[in-house]
Amino acid sequence: MKIGFIGLGVMGRPMAGHLIEAGHEVSLHRVKDVSRFLVEKGGAEAASARAAVEGADAVILMLPDTPDVEAVLFGEDGVAEGLPRGALVIDMSSISPVATKDFAKRTEAAGGLWLDAPVSGGQAGAENAALTIMCGGSDEAFAMAKPLLETMGKRITLVGGVGAGQAAKVCNQIIVGLTIQAVAEALTLAEAAGADPAMVREALMGGFADSTILNVHGKRMIDKAFEPGFRIGLHRKDMSLAVDAARALDLALPNTATVQHLMNAAVGHGDGDLDHAALIRTLKDLSGR
CATH class of the missing domain: 3.40.50.720 (NAD(P)-binding Rossmann-like Domain)
Structure with a gap:
């Protein structure tokens, strides 16, 4: 063609x-x-x-x-x-x-x-x-x-029909964004509590907490390897699409809005061109770590 x-x-x-x-x-x-x-x-x-x-x-x-x-x-x-x-x-x-x-x-x-x-x-x-x-x-x-x-x-x-593909992608980005936040929070807590985040990740893999994001992005967080596969700035755009859709449809998506705000902060800190796994840096900044 x-x-x-x-x-x-x-x-x-x-x-x-x-x-x-x-x-x-x-x-x-x-x-x-x-x-x-x-x-x-x-x-x-x-x-x-x-x-x-x-x-x-x-x-x-x-x-x-x-x-x-x-x-x-x-x-x-x-x-x-x-x-x-x-x-x-x-x-x-x-x-x-x-x-x-x-x-x-x-x-x-x-x-x-x-x-x-x-x-x-x-x-x-x-x-x-x-x-x-x-x-x-x-x-x-x-x-x-x-x-x-x-x-x-x-x-x-x-x-x-038309638009359904974009709706599905917004749903995908909600799940990915919230899961990245969850993994980042868990590994931040593990480190603050004195546990080895790498070993905590290893212990969780294979159980109900396992996911591609725990596997791939969790390792990036531990290794501080934030060369972008998908930039925070672009994911923030997608989370904003989700928040805008929620407003248009009169939906309560509180955790989606929270992740959007965290990504706003990440971009504000100059991390917008890093991989979205770098959201852990924003959580650590907020925690004074």
């Missing part, structure tokens, strides 16, 4: 690389020095979003936030200006479920199909083509997208 790929960050670069390696014709927008290798692999550099999607069968977006997606889709020289009739727009960014429904309507008015398909799995999942992908859209859009998604991920689910 001919694909326009826009958004070549930590996640987007390996995702686009898998598509190129699979033999697709991939046009890349926002190529920088760090993503130049994708052109050397066979990708084509496009000067604008509009240029990237001309003649494309599908367009994939992997952008930081809701305003970025809107600007790329509908701004000057944007996707909508060059979108071929019947082309599929797959938004793999993590953005507002409410805005997603509006973007889908505007994309369909421009003659395209829409699928929201945010991902979970972080940098490692992107690099290993093992992402979990949560989709929202029509059966037709999902069927068209699935061969491409299978190139980038392992668990791919059509959750429901």
